[in-house]
Every structure is written in structure tokens, then in C-alpha cells.
Amino acid sequence: MTFGKGCHLHLIDGSAFIFRAYHALPPLTRKSDGLPIGAVAGFCNMLWGQLTQNRGRTGPTHIAVVFDYSSKTFRDDIYDKYKANRPELPEDLRPQFPLTREATRAFNVACLEMEGYEADDIIATLARRATEAGGEVTIISSDKDLMQLVGNGVVMFDAMKNRTIDRDEVIEKFGVPPERVVDVQSLAGDSVDNVPGAPGIGIKTAALLINEYGDLETLLSRAEEIKQPKRRAALIENADLIRVSKRLVTLDAQAPVTESLDALEVRDPEAEPLMAFLSQMEFRTLTRRVAEALKIEPPVMADNSLTPDHAEKAADDPAPASTPVPFSHGDYECVRDRAALDRWIAAIREAGHVAVDTETTSLDEMRAALVGISLSVVPGQACYIPLGHRQGGDLFAGDALSDGQMPLDEALAALKPVLEDASILKIGQNMKYDWKIFARHGIRIAPFDDTMLMSYAMHAGLHNHGMDGLSERYLGHKPIEIKSLLGSGKSAITFDRVPVDDAVKYAAEDADVTLRLWQAFKPDLHRAAVTTVYETLERPLVPVLAEMEMAGIRVDPNVLSRMSNAFAQKMAGLEAEIHEIAGQPFNVGSPKQLGEILFDAMGVPGGEKGKTGAYSTGADVLEDIAANTDLGRPADLAARVLDWRQVSKLKSTYTDALQGHINPDTGRVHTSYSIAGANTGRLASTDPNLQNIPVRTEEGRRIREAFVAGPGMRLVSLDYSQIELRILAHVADIPALKQAFRDGIDIHAMTASQMFGVPLDEMTPEVRRRAKAINFGVIYGISGFGLARNLRIPRAEAQAFIDTYFERFPGIREYMDRTVAFAKDKGFVQTLFGRKIHTPEINAKGPTAGFARRAAINAPIQGAAADIIRRAMIRMPDAIRGLPATMLLQVHDELLFEVEDGAVEDLITAARKTMEGAAHPAVHLDVPLIADSGQGANWAEAH
DNA sequence: TGCGTCACG
DNA sequence: GACGTACGTGACGCAC
Incomplete structure (x- = not known):
């Protein structure tokens, strides 16, 4: 086929694919020899996605992957510092480059690169030829350097965000249409590629100038007319540098590419070389997916996925567990009688492990009724035991159980010995849910593994850990969605109304998927060095939290109801006043309407519109207006809206x-x-969130009076004092901070004294307040801007405080730099206890980088505090055993207990000891941990 | 469903 | 005078 009208060329920016794959994935290695292959794996997945996703109307007729040949190009001759700032390639990425070329050829896709040219030039050249021939082009990349090519039949596609970048997107990004992008880039320069541009001019200013003068040459020739002296000077003095920049950023659409467009026609992959490559790489999941798509048998691969003691058993199994088995819903068994269940129980005992999943009528485990149980022992083989399905359709038979189900009690009695057998591992996804369901039927599941928590230990920060997502990501299989069975919204049904035949497919598949995830994760846990985290900080928390959740906390509805009534009256009063002041009725709860009243109707100056075009009416904005008495009525209105909002929230x-x-x-x-x-x-606490019950205002705190102890009981609260600052003092190794904590000195006052030279006994509340804000700011990855806003002081002043702080405590800055460098190098940060938090965006550019940087600084501190209270909670049941006390709630640094009147002091002693010693013996902190306590008839008194 | 807002540590 | 900026959460009401 000759390339022409109706043809659609896809050009994949191969280098971008590799880097994105490298940074998006954990450092995977080939299991047989440890060769780093994470980027290759990601690359292959993305390429396969491109080949399969877009077949059809918008799919490509022609395709090529384009690579950079080497770092040296004609641009180095134009400007010797071009790309001189590029960081060294990571050690484990370099060997993966040739493999990605090999991969491209294995998929039977044209693979292009050219000495002396960047991939972008080849893309520009092919895009030009293709559009000249009347075809369309999609460039698979999000690189801004390619945006100059957009338009006239060329679009870009961001494969990560699954988003098309067309003319409008380019205008949004650069402030100018694609044909003017090089002009803007020439002015703004690029620190990453070391394109100089004009100093002090960024994209925003550049776009402003280009839009005013039309194009770069006109601008340069009329530079004298620019009013702002700095801009004028920058352009006049750097005109040559700007022209050099333009040559650097302009892509060469006349590169001598020898391949013809026709040679890029899409070809089906040849099974044999592709399978050979994929199995050589040991990509089990992708191999299976590709084999399925090509309708061929996947090659048998070395079995790496079983733990050693099970591997032996599998060796003489004709179908080893890890050989990719296709998902086949027809193979799942519906267990309807005791004989069938006994066969499954025998298989479980034989295997020594079983994946378990429960189906119920509700996500609220305390109200959910058990509807069925699914089991899987071998991938591809799973069963569902329907126990509580009801007749659908018939109004009168509506409550009757369907036929062909075992009695619930009989099934549970048969399964109980298995579920509680210490020699049989139970595998679940989010086991806390199933643990509670079984606990309500008198069964305590042990021992168990939880694939959700395994993923969390390995992949925190990279993605979520829900089963469907994990299955798609790690098994290449999209499970049946629960929505397809239950529907959604008002018409949604409960699982007991799902026809048993449908339930079998869905539920058994969940057990099947869970088992396969477990097999995939088990060896990786060790490789990622998070086995200890999983085994000491995640898994043991499951029964502890399950017990806390089942215990619940007593809440007095009368107290709440009385408060609701009082709040309703107060709101009505405020609403009337607000309407009166506004001169018209409107919905006070609508930020949109409020903004229009304040800034349009009443003419308050300084209204700022957010990205949706609505005025911002946040508390800080309203507080400024309320404090500005010159404004008169609007100030009164703002003050009342603030009151109304607070009450409305409560x-x-x-x-x-x-x-x-x-x-x-x-x-x-x-x-x-x-x-x-x-x-x-x-x-995180949900349904309801009991970690954000008000406490900071007097009116809000009264809500805690509704959280009460039972008769003859008290509520006891213990909370860690300044735990994050103590961890900071330890990890950043700040002698003055550590000593202050050892001496039990007020840490904020000490900071203030060190920073401002005020002796401790002359400390004023205002000085201390500022130091406190800085201490917290440090934990959050401080910025002058943020501190200025928090303290409502000029930004320069805030920056001066920060500078002083870093001078007094130089270790803090070292810690921050060290942490960010670690994150950039490894893609994650770690807590003292080994928890990994991935930071995939740390090498991003733009504002995202700032967020990622601060999150990376904060994560080891917040995370270590979280680890410590987890350790305390896990030990707490043993520590308070024998006391008439129950642990009810956790609020990040606080634990709330309910305890019999007479045992309050014993409980406090035991719980305090456990909390204060929670870091031991894993970590010896240089600072003491202190837990303060309180007690009372309700949570307001106890806190 | 996304956004703005605000409750907590 | 580049950008936009404290970290981490969940729930509510509005507007689409």
C-alpha cells in the first residue's frame, strides 16, 4: 500500500517511552540472572498497548518507533553546551537501551535512528512527508519539544495520561499556537536541555512578547520598543544567543531519513521471534497476554514464582502453578453440596494454601450478611460456594433462599478447621474485610497473607492496591466488574440477588486472581527488601484493626440531635442576616453564588478566579475581607458567612x-x-472518618462530648508528644534539638531562642508562634512562600527566618538534600523502619517537581511516626491483656481506649510503656518518645 | 463526577 | 519576573 490519503502514521518517541517506563516502575530485574529489565518491561507493555489499543478507525496504518542514536548531534556543533546539564544515565538503565531496540524489532515494528540527529528530527521529517502525502500523523509522546509539529494533520498523544495533545493543548501549554512554539522556546530557553534563551524570560513572558509582536524576528528587530527595561535589555543583549537557541530548538524536518513511508506499514508480529524475545526476558505476564492475542500456546518458562517448599511439589505437577493459565470462567465450579466441598477441602490440605474471598450484601462488614465464599488452590481453578442467594424477580418469593445451596452453618463448620489451621496459609485481597466477616461467624482466620498489603509494601506511591487494578497491571487481566452484576446508583441490587450462575464467574475469578497475585508478589517481596515491613508493620495490623472496628465507639444520638437542632437555628439566623446584608436571597452554601454577590454585586475588589472561572471564597479570602473594616457591609457579610460555614460543616x-x-x-x-x-x-479512617472529629474550636470540640464511654467505663486517650519533630531531630541528627527533647524543654520556645537570640525566660508568645510555624514548615518541606502565607508576613521576612533556621541547624538542610538526592537516585524514600514510599514524579519538571520534592522530604518523617504507632498498636493487645480495656480508635498520634473505671491507671501505665517503647528494638532513637494521657466520661474530656 | 471547601494530625 | 508552593488524609454540598 502506498502511503497517502487515508493513511495514518504513528510515530512513537522511543526514548521518552524508555525513560517513562524506567521511572514509573520499580527496579525490576530478570529473575534468572538479575539483569535490570524494568525499563524494557515497561517499554514492551507500552508498545504492546499501542499496537493493540488503537486498531480500528483511529488506529495506525503505518508505525515506527524512533530512537536517539547517541547523545552527539549537529546541535552540539551549534552550541557546545547543548544538553551539557544532562545528568548521568542511571547505571541500571544503560544496558537496557539495546534491548528496547531488540524489543521493537521483535514486535515487528520499524525501528529508526540516525547518527547525528535526534529522534525528534526524524519524527519531524517523517511527519512532514506523511502530511505532504495527504496522510495523518499521531506522535506518541508528551515531549514539549515536539509540540511545534502539531497541526495540519499532526496530533500528539500522551500515552501515560491517555490524552490527545492538539492545537488547543499546545496553546494552553505555551500560550501560542504550534507554529510560534519555537519562538517562545528560543526566548524562554530550557534548563534541562541547556538551551540558553534570554535570561529572566520564561514561557509566560515569552508568549506575551510573541503575541504582541507577532514573531521572534519582528520582536528582536523592534526590541527597543519594549517598555520594561529589564526585558528590553535581556533581548537586546542576548539577540545572538536567542537566535542560537532558535536553531537548537527548531526540529530539522529535512533529515536524510532513508526509510520510505511505505516501509513503515503495520505488520502483524511474527509469533516465533516475539515469543523467543519475551520468554528470554522472562516477562511471564506479557508473554501470556501476547500469546493469547496471537492465539498460540505460550512457551513454558522457568518457574520462579513459587516459594522453595512448594516448588518441589509443583515440579511433578503436569501443569505447574506458574505457567500462565488463561482465565476461563467456564472452568469455575459451583459447590452445592457437602461432597463437593469436602473435595475442595482435601485439595486445600494437600496444597497447604488457599485463596479465599467472601461475597456479602454490604461493604459495611458490621451489617453485611454472608452470601457466598470462593476458594482457589491452583491458578485457573476456583470454586464458589453460594450460601445466601435469594430468589429474584418474584415479589412474594423475595425472601426465600434459592435452591441448590448448602446450609450456611454446615459450610462454615466444614471450613472452620481449615481457616483456623496453623499449617494452611489463607490468602486474601484486603483480608481485614473477610477476617471480620468470618469473625462474626466465630471463625478467626490464621495464618494469612494479604495481596493488597504485599502490593502496598512494595509499591506504595506507584499506584493503588485494589484487586482489579493489580490484576490488570500484574496479570494483564481485567476482572469482571462488580458493577456489571449489581448495577449502580439507585437501582443497584445486593449480591444476594445476583443469579448464582453469574456469581460463580465473578466470585471464583476473584479467588483465582488473588491466588495468582500472591504467586507473583511472594518472591518480589523479598527482592524489594520489604518482607520485614510487610510481616511486622502491615500484616499483623489486620486483626488488631479488625477488633477495633468491631468494638466501635459508643455515640450518644441525643447529644448529636440536640446539637443539630441548635446548629439549624443558628444557621437560619445567620442566613437571614446574610441575605439582609446582601440585599437579596441566595444560596450561602454555593461558593459560586457567594463569589458573585461579594465581588460583582457588592463590588469588593481583589476577587481572584480559579481555574473553573469561579471566584475563590475560601476561609483565608473571607477572613481578609472580614478583617478589612473599610469595606463596611461586605466585611460583615464575610464574617457571617465564615460563621455560617463553620456551623454548616459541623x-x-x-x-x-x-x-x-x-x-x-x-x-x-x-x-x-x-x-x-x-x-x-x-x-485512613472512612465511613465515617473518625480521624477528623473537630477539636480546634470550642464549638466543634463539643461534638466529642457525644463520644462516650459505656456504663461503668471511662475513655482514655494517649497521644505522642511532638513525634514528628522528634523523628526529625533523630534522622537529621540535630544535637540542639535532640538535647532539648532529652531535657524535656518546650521545643518551639527552644527553636525561637536559638533563632532570634531571645533567652527562654523572656520568650513571648508571638516569637514562639513563629518558631512553631517554622518547625512544622520544615517537616513539610518548607518554602518562603508557604511560611509567609501561614504567618501572614512578607515573603522576604519569611525567607529570612528560614535562612536563619538553616544557619542554626545546618543538619536540616543536609537531611533535605540527602533525602531528595536519594529519591532522585532510587525512585523512593525510606523510613527508619524500612518502609518504602515511591516518588515517581521526583524527576518531573515544573511545579510537579516541587510537590514531589516536598512529599519526599515529608514522607520519611510522617512515615516513621506512622510505623511507630503501628508497632505500638500491634503490641497493644498483649500489653493490655487481662485488663478490662479495649483499644477503640487511632488518630495518627493518638490511641483511644475504653476501660472499666477501676483500671484506668493500670491501662495508662501499660499503654504508655508500649507506646513509648514502640521503636525498640528495631530502631534506637536518640530522643525519648513521650506519650501524654487523659481520661474522662467522653472524648472531649479524655483528649 | 469534579471541584471547592474544611475537618483532623 | 518561569512555574506555583507548606505534608498527609475523607466527607460534604454544589454544579455540571
């Missing part, structure tokens, strides 16, 4: 919503903690 989120969360059976509120939700190792 009512809707707390006093109203909490009442609905009281379990009618227990009279208590049962939150759910997600172990793998927060990247840093913190827990």
Missing part, C-alpha cells in the same frame, strides 16, 4: 451524619481503617 458532616452511622444493633459507631490508603504508612 452540622452536615458531624452532628447529622454521625447519627446515621450508629449501628442499630450495637449502638456504636464502627469506622473502617484502610491500611493501604495513605502512601506514607498512615491509616
